[in-house]
Amino acid sequence: MLSRTRLLAPVFFATLLVAAGASATTQFDLSPQQSGRVRADKDDALVRSIPKDFHFVDDGVFTVAVAPSGVPPIASYATDAATVIGADPDIAQLVADKIGRPLKLVAVAWEDWPLGLVSGKFDAVISNVGVTEERKLKYDFSSYRQGLHGFYVRKDSPIQKIAEPKDIAGLKIITDPGTIQEKIIVEWDRRNQEAGLKPAEVILFDDEAASSLALRSGRADAVFSVNAVQSYQAAVTGETRLVGTVNAGWPLTTDVGVVTRRGSGIADVVTAALNEAIKDGKYKQVLDKWNLGPEAIPQSRTNPPGLPKY
Known part of the structure; x- marks a missing residue:
């Protein structure tokens, strides 16, 4: 299942970092x-x-x-x-x-x-x-x-690893529309359904701020996006964690x-x-x-x- 949510909030991510300012200044020199x-x-x-x-x-x-x-x-x-x-x-x-x-x-x-x-x-x-x-x-x-994309979940999520298509069966996964990561997650879901596994719900957001809010509020199980950005956000907020990476060239590597x-x-x-x-x-x-x-x-x-x- 594929759903699309267009939430344009260009200042939200900056606001998120300000709200977590203490940890941000401790861990990263900006x-x-x-x-x-x-x-x-x-x-x-x-x-x-x-x-x-x-x-x-x-x-x-x-x-x-x-x-x-x-x-x-x-x-x-x-x-x-x-x-x-x-x-x-x-x-x-x-x-x-x-x-x-x-x-x-x-x-x-x-x-x-x-x-x-x-x-x-x-x-x-x-x-x-x-x-x-x-x-x-x-x-x-x-x-x-x-070049990596990463699966990130809430820190208290029971999910410990997402490494292959079967791991997303039945999950709600947020990703970025019109991107390589969307193509990967849609293909993983297609393969799962061909194998008789539960379909994933792929939710598309237009920016990191909206996807972060949706994950933290429990509207999705994981975010699949550019690892670098998600990694930084996880370190700044302490609210999410990495459970798996996929090369951006999947099934090849780049x-x-x-x-x-x-x-x-x-x-x-x-x-x-x-x-x-x-x-x-x-x-x-x-x-x-x-x-x-x-x-x-x-x-x-x-x-x-x-x-x-x-």
């Missing part, structure tokens, strides 16, 4: 100063490996585009409503540190990064961009995180990658920088700082397999 940002040491071997014919946009700096969303933890605005903070900016900082260049973050609209990268406005894009075979025709990727210009030669350097950060523990510190530990990858790869073009 200040523009980012005094606790994880930093890495310059790697001279990496600096020497930068291709001689690669020209940085600005001399002496590493210019990275990021598209801030409305909520942490991947990339959002700090409390000054101007400085971009989050896990992706912190990953960008690690790469910049490793190649010995100050980081220059450029906030862009999501739809503007492809043209900006190709036209040479920035050296890389680090903005939760999933690796796909179609995108690889135009860009190079250096993987740095899994990673999120640093995007660079195709054939520019810098992708292998970025990949090596990420692997050094994984090796020395700085990468883990960044993900743990933003409560994204489950999305860690063991190794960065240049142009790993991506989602196929359908």
Whole structure:
């Protein structure tokens, strides 16, 4: 069963965070100063490996585009409503540190990064961009995180695990309309019904605020949505918990990658920088700082397999 509820409440999530302000300020630094940002040491071997014919946009700096969303933890605005903070900016900082260049973050609209990268406005894009075979025709990727969706339930829920289609049989599941996660949950439900299991009730909400309210009020059993946002909300409010993750590419797998210009030669350097950060523990510190530990990858790869073009 599929039901749709359109509740547009753009300020609700911000209100929720304010209401939980004490725990938010304790667990997450949303200040523009980012005094606790994880930093890495310059790697001279990496600096020497930068291709001689690669020209940085600005001399002496590493210019990275990021598209801030409305909520942490991947990339959002700090409390000054101007400085971009989050896990992706912190990953960008690690790469910049490793190649010995100050980081220059450029906030862009999501739809503007492809043209900006190709036209040479920035050296890389680090903005939760999933690796796909179609995108690889135009860009190079250096993987740095899994793309995950998560199942979250109320903290006092009897549900302990949702790992496969049969686990949602008979449940009321909230998800986001017109998204990959909606396609996944609908397919899981279809398979269950073919197998004679109870149908799930799939409830569609347009924003995290409305889905959060519905879950906490008991109108649904679980939320299935972007893990990063749900993870942050769980840590801030203490009212929900993770019971399972599904790769965004299900039934395949896909990673999120640093995007660079195709054939520019810098992708292998970025990949090596990420692997050094994984090796020395700085990468883990960044993900743990933003409560994204489950999305860690063991190794960065240049142009790993991506989602196929359908």
